[in-house]
Amino acid sequence: MSKVYGLVDCNNFFVSCERVFDPKLRNIPTVVLSNNDGCIVARSQEAKALGVKMGEPLFKAKDFLNKHNAEVRSSNYSLYADMSRRVMSVLEEMVPEIEIYSIDEAFLDLTSLRYRDLTMYAKQIKDSVYRCTGIPVSIGVAKTKTLAKIGNHIAKKNLTLNGVMDMNIMSVKQIDGILKNIPVEDVWGIGFRSYNKLRSMGVESAYNFKTLNESWIRSQMGINGWKVQQELGNLDCNFHHNDIRKSLVVSRSFSGYIEHFNELSGVLARFSHSAGESLREEGVEAKYLSVYIRTNYYNQNHKQYMNSITVELEEHTNSSSVILAGVLQGLKKIYKDGFKYRKAGISIFDIKPEGYQLGMFTNARKLDPVFEVVDSVNRKWKGSIKLGRELFSQNKISAKELVSPNYTSSWTELLSVH
DNA sequence: TCTGGGGTCCTAGGACCC
DNA sequence: TCTGGGGTCCTAGGACCC
Numbered sequence: 339m340s341k342v343y344g345l346v347d348c349n350n351f352f353v354s355c356e357r358v359f360d361p362k363l364r365n366i367p368t369v370v371l372s373n374n375d376g377c378i379v380a381r382s383q384e385a386k387a388l389g390v391k392m393g394e395p396l397f398k399a400k401d402f403l404n405k406h407n408a409e410v411r412s413s414n415y416s417l418y419a420d421m422s423r424r425v426m427s428v429l430e431e432m433v434p435e436i437e438i439y440s441i442d443e444a445f446l447d448l449t450s451l452r453y454r455d456l457t458m459y460a461k462q463i464k465d466s467v468y469r470c471t472g473i474p475v476s477i478g479v480a481k482t483k484t485l486a487k488i489g490n491h492i493a494k495k496n497l498t499l500n501g502v503m504d505m506n507i508m509s510v511k512q513i514d515g516i517l518k519n520i521p522v523e524d525v526w527g528i529g530f531r532s533y534n535k536l537r538s539m540g541v542e543s544a545y546n547f548k549t550l551n552e553s554w555i556r557s558q559m560g561i562n563g564w565k566v567q568q569e570l571g572n573l574d575c576n577f578h579h580n581d582i583r584k585s586l587v588v589s590r591s592f593s594g595y596i597e598h599f600n601e602l603s604g605v606l607a608r609f610s611h612s613a614g615e616s617l618r619e620e621g622v623e624a625k626y627l628s629v630y631i632r633t634n635y636y637n638q639n640h641k642q643y644m645n646s647i648t649v650e651l652e653e654h655t656n657s658s659s660v661i662l663a664g665v666l667q668g669l670k671k672i673y674k675d676g677f678k679y680r681k682a683g684i685s686i687f688d689i690k691p692e693g694y695q696l697g698m699f700t701n702a703r704k705l706d707p708v709f710e711v712v713d714s715v716n717r718k719w720k721g722s723i724k725l726g727r728e729l730f731s732q733n734k735i736s737a738k739e740l741v742s743p744n745y746t747s748s749w750t751e752l753l754s755v756h
Numbered sequence: 757t758c759t760g761g762g763g764t765c766c767t768a769g770g771a772c773c774c
Numbered sequence: 775t776c777t778g779g780g781g782t783c784c785t786a787g788g789a790c791c792c
Contacts, residue, residue: 527773562784
């Protein structure tokens, strides 16, 4: 039996979160910045209309934004994560199964509700999310995820649709009519490289792509290109399905340069602590990690160096200090004096549920009482307990000047009403 | 040393996504 | 001067084996 998917996507999510708590941003062009206030990563509709580009560095856009009286905010990820949880829990209440795809997107499995008027029901879902969280969303409904994404795209652009586009009730002919008006580069899964190839062959619309020779696609764009084509033809490949997490990355650019081992190790200690925290929160542990460091590749005058290394830990763990020990072991091997380091990161993989590999001589789940305490204290008073080495980091990460308060996740920053 | 096909495993890098 | 961070999956090619 064929499935029916809904794709819920929050409109301009980070900006919408800021607007929930600061209504004066409504109707004003607003952008949200990346870490270190480097790039623009979210734009309100008004900012998009002005031509502000995704990923544009702030220093290039600053004058333009000032001229148009745009509002600028640093990113506040704990606020966005919290708002995301609220949106997802509303969805969970209204649909038997949801698959969270990213911080601002989720697939709904609407198969068991297919005898209802799904256009109507999707509108109810949209309204409930807005009523309960203040976040506007759009919903695309279709028999494949790729088409649901296209439906979502149309629902966002065409205001007369009231935020919902239902392609499940359409015939193949009607769908083809729509695909003829979708530029091929707007199709989910067709990126920059493929687009260049396709354009040079005269493929311009999603419909052109759908009718392209299958074996050419298979050889030039691999299995995923083929799946995109199938899904445009209403054949479900359950594409973009992700179940449990396979890796975890913590990385940052610095607000200045780091030129000494100790300071770099301090930054990596902060990353190790944060990675351990995430693993413990999710009840998982990992056995491998890799460390990487790099200089600033935008600055041609600096000597360039980058390197990374993978380290195997003795056993699966989620202890921040064991992770840090592994990270330092790796860092010692790749660190070189005489460079201006700009960015570093760690990634953790081979992730398994906690206690998955109980040693032959252990008969209970390993608990690290130290980190249980550390976590519970830090949940209340954010960042108050650190690993010793974190003190070497000298605040070279996360320089945020324009950040909004943690309205929902910190008792001291609750919204006050006068 | 050459001849030759066939298989697995691993890794780096490519491509794409939000 | 100032240029994000966090993910997944696939593929080609090398190393090694029979």
